[in-house]
Amino acid sequence: MSLEESLRIGFIGVGNIARGGHLRHLSTWDDVEIVAFCDVDEGAVQRAVEDYGGRAFNNVEHMLDDSNLDVVYICLPPFAHTNQEILAAKSGLAVFVEKPLAVDLSKAVEINAAIEEAGVVSAAGYNWRSTEITKVARERMAGKTVSAVFAYWIGGFPGVMWWRQQGQSGGQMNEQATHVVDIARHLIDSSAVSVYAQGTKGIGAKKWEKHDICDHIVATVTFENGAVLCAGTGHLALDGFRTGVDFLLDEMVVTHDNSELIVKTPGREERIRNNNNPYEEEDRAFLDAVRTGDRDAVYCSYNDALETHHITMAINESVESGQVIELPY
DSSP states (O other), rough: OOOOOOOEEEEEEOSSSHIIIIIIITTOTTTTTEEEEEEEEEEHHHHHHHHOOOEEEEEEHHHHHOOOOOOEOOOOOOOOSHHHHHHHHTTTTTTESSSSSSSSSSHHHHHHHHHHHTTTTTEOGGGGGGGGHHHHHHHHHTTEEEEEEEEEEEEOOOOOOOGGOOOHHHHHHHTHHHHHHHHHHHHHTEEEEEEEEHHHSSSSHHHSSTTOOEEEEEEEETTOOOOOOOOEEESSSSSEEEEEEEEEETEEEEEEEESSSEETTTTTTEEOOOSSSSSHHHHHHHHHHHHTTTTTTTSOHHHHHHHHHHHHOOOOOOOHHHEEEEEEO
């Protein structure tokens, strides 16, 4: 592919994350062309065509066959991931997949195998990685050992019905708190080896219809390098109660909440505001990787994201079974 050639992009799923997270800036870039949209919601796909141009489809295979694409963005709820990534990879297309990867583990493993077999460039939307403050955190933490990490995503939840159903969202640890689990794993820079988690239920089911997810989950994740992560999530607290990650190192505490980084060392506290758009940054890195064919040039490949998905799925399994889950499983 010529480095000057425009990339032809199609979207599968045109909900809030597609429009607010990606299309807003991709539609203004002169080195890409938005040519196709596919969604089960005919009204949503027609509105996307009206706003951004291109053609509307309600069948993924027809879109892939008829649009001469280079890249597919897959922006779907967890339960809706079936064969979209697999079909795109088998067609030789680069794939960007919004998190979470799926509602279960087996589907994500199957998709990853198809992407690896096809050898296409892939990326997953863990946009905490592409903030400038994550780069600063890596610099400040370099050469130091992480001892313990406390990660939180607590307070409120989206109003869509599928979110509060375990079989459709995978629960809050999979749907939202996956961001803080991922950035914790990324900056710990080690592989998880075991998970133990407990969850509480009962209040949410009385407050909202079709609610069967845990109200709160607290998980302990042990890493190969000895670091321990305590990850908590829940939705009964007030909106915006707490989202962020605290890293405890020798004579250093680093707090990352995706908008500000706080670095505390003896006698000093440094506060650094994030000033880039992480969605733009991850999209630019992904599309540049597509042009060069460098699969390692993205912020988070699908294969890398699968490690985080293993952890969140192990957390769900531990809550259900009451047992320590060894990874990978």
